[in-house]
Amino acid sequence: MPRRIYTYAPDMGWTTVNQITSLGSFVFALGVLIFLIDVVWSYHRGPLAGKNPWDAPTLEWSVASPPPPYNFSTLPFVASRHPLWEDRLPEASKTRLRSVLDEGYILDHGREALGTTALDAEPDIILKMPEDSYAPFLLGLFSALVFAGMALHSWWLTGAAxxxxxxxxxxxxxxERKLVQREPYPVHEEGGALG
Incomplete structure (x- = not known):
């Protein structure tokens, strides 16, 4: 198909396809215009949406709107695919579910992550994460020099890099000695730590 032309010779067979494509571009432009009108209308006249306007079942919809710089002040326990809908389940189904947002683990000693057991994903230990480092940048730079040395058949550069x-x-x-692990302490429903 020739490029950068607005019409075709009749014997090429592109006329109908070109017209359908042109019509589709106008329909697409109309859809974008309707979207922009809806954005402006909603901004000026629409009601403010809550933190979960669609009644979604997952934890990202439990955070306030606008969201804080962190997701959760404590890591919540989750035992189902739909934790925000756990209250709607029959009592027989709730025996395995342990709560959603009222209790969890506090990670308040710097950069920490919750380690879990491999089989059941039960909270096991709190891992201390390392600080920022230039090592990944330097590793990428020296790796590039390894391949540049190989491409240039410069074996001394390849070896040094x-x-x-x-x-x-x-x-x-x-x-690092400061990256020690510690036992997780769950938070009571009243807000205090157990330990």
Whole structure:
């Protein structure tokens, strides 16, 4: 199909397809215009939406709107696919479900993550995450130099950059004493920590 032309010779067989495509572009433009009108109308006259206007079942809809800089002040326990709908389940189904947002684990000692058991995903330990590092950037830079050296058949550059990659990996992955694990302490419904 020829490009950058607005019409075709009649014997090419593109006229009908070109007209359908042109009509589709106008329909698409009309849809965009209706969307923009709806955005302006909703901004000026529409009601304010709550934190869960669609009655969604998942935890991201439990956060306030506009959202805070963090998702949750405590990590909630979740035992079903639809945690915000757990209140609607019959009592027989709730025996396995443990709560949604009223209790959980507080991660308030810097950068932490909750470690779970491999089989049941039960909370097991709180892992301390490392601080920011230039190691990934340096590893990417030296890796690029390894491949550049190989492409240029410069074996001394390839070897030096490979050794630099190894050093950066060792420094990056070297264990730090301050990255200690601690036992998780669940939060009582009243807000205090158990431990």
């Amino acid at each position: 490979g050794i630099a990659c190894a050093v950066v990996l060792i420094v990056w992955r070297w264990p």
